Amino acid sequence: MEKLGSGFITTTDDVDRLEFDWGKIHFLSEPQVTNAERFSFGIVELAQGQGHARHNHPGSEEIIYVVSGQGEQMVDDQPPVKVGPGASIYIPADIYHSTLNTGNEPMKLIVVYSPAGPERLLREIPGCKVTAAG
Numbered sequence: 772m773e774k775l776g777s778g779f780i781t782t783t784d785d786v787d788r789l790e791f792d793w794g795k796i797h798f799l800s801e802p803q804v805t806n807a808e809r810f811s812f813g814i815v816e817l818a819q820g821q822g823h824a825r826h827n828h829p830g831s832e833e834i835i836y837v838v839s840g841q842g843e844q845m846v847d848d849q850p851p852v853k854v855g856p857g858a859s860i861y862i863p864a865d866i867y868h869s870t871l872n873t874g875n876e877p878m879k880l881i882v883v884y885s886p887a888g889p890e891r892l893l894r895e896i897p898g899c900k901v902t903a904a905g
Contacts, residue, residue: 772804779805783814789893790900793821794877798890811887817842817878822871828864828889833882835860835870840878845869 772785783797786804794817798804801811817823822842835844837858843851844860846868853873854860862868872878884890894901 781805784904786904788902790902791896792898793823794818794872796882796890796893801890802887803891807887809887810883810885811890813882813890815880815882817870817872817880819872819875819877823869825867825869827867828862828884830864831884831886831889832864833862833868833884833889835862836881838879838881840872840876841874842878843871843873 772782773780779800781799781804783799786797786799789796789798794815796813796815798811798813800807801813802808817840825845825848837854837856837860839856841853841855844854844858845851846860846862847866851869851871854870860868870878870880893899
């Protein structure tokens with residue numbers, strides 16, 4: 772991690788890796804890493820054929836941006852829609868949603884939570900393996 776005045780440059784090597792049976796997450800900006808106060812930002816990799824189960828984030832909005840791969844996105848218990856590179860999904864606070872990788876390669880996503888907080892709760896999910904930075 773490199774400090775630039777009051778800002779930071781972080782890479783996946785600078786932050787913990789959260790691993791699940793469906794994939795992994797690196798939070799490059801969150802209060803504990805960059806002192807960000809209003810949001811958190813991470814990179815998610817969903818394994819082929821895997822995805823996030825239906826869940827919500829009480830009190831936090833989420834934006835998901837599809838970097839690569841193909842999938843299906845469900846929001847607010849509506850039928851899932853196909854998503855691919857360049858798709859941006861906005862999920863209001865408290866709304867249930869899920870993402871499934873339907874492609875034949877890992878699906879890479881950028882996620883932003885506002886306010887920050889859900890990234891800390893992910894660490895408490897049974898089966899989450901946290902690998903320390905470095």
